[in-house]
Amino acid sequence: MSRIWDRMSLNFLSEDISVKSMKRSKQKTNVLLISAVCLSLSACGEFSYKRGASANDFQQEKKSCATQHKNDADVDACLANSGWIVVSADKPLFAEATTTDNKMPVQMTSDDKVIAEKPVDPLELIAVGSWWKTGAAPNALIADSEQCVTELGEAHQTRNNMSLVTRGLVGCMSAKGWFALKK
Structure with a gap:
């Protein structure tokens, strides 16, 4: 009887080892695939x-x-x-909601003139070719966009089936994990 139990435990142990090696193999494949995609997108x-x-x-x-x-x-x-x-x-591939400000403060003299930069307009329209979010379904896109319009106001309502949106909506959707592919 003990021999039968020993054989059964060895079978379960070998199955467990093969499952672990398959998981490792799948993880390596995923890492290689992601690396290949990143390299191809960053290449010329x-x-x-x-x-x-x-x-x-x-x-x-x-x-x-x-x-x-x-x-x-x-x-x-x-x-x-x-x-x-x-x-x-x-x-640029993706639409961006804001620009980064990498300026440093400087001391001004009385003769210096200041020309203020035009602030980014959150109502500026951006043409979007496609929306992307890993694992999201089309109904999630609609739900998230409606939630953003509720948060931002009716002026940010999408047009042309989400292909013409405001910069503010792109920022809100970006915060929810969505990427807007420019037209």
Whole structure:
């Protein structure tokens, strides 16, 4: 009888070890995948997006636009007219609600003139191509945006199916974990 128990405990122990090694393997795969995505987004090149389209679709559309237009700006406009969002490495990808102030205070003399910078307008409209939040469903986007409009006021009501929003709403949604992909 004790031999049977010993065999059973060894089987459970070996199953436990294989589950742990599978979890470690999955964690390593996730880390490698996240690292690859971060490296590819930080590298030179461009980021292109169109809902429901693949990389092959983008390459075909880009070739078609390149044969029609010689200028890079015209090719980008052609892709935009076809529904593609293309962001090159030198352009910002996400809409930002505020700018950082990295200025240092200085002592002024009586002859110095001060030109005040225009403050950031929270009602400034921003065109958004897509909203992203890890693990969130579309109804969560609507619920969070309605909550932000309630907090900020009716002037921050979204337009064009959340594709035209105020800078203040972007800030509120950002605080809730949402990212706004610029158009």
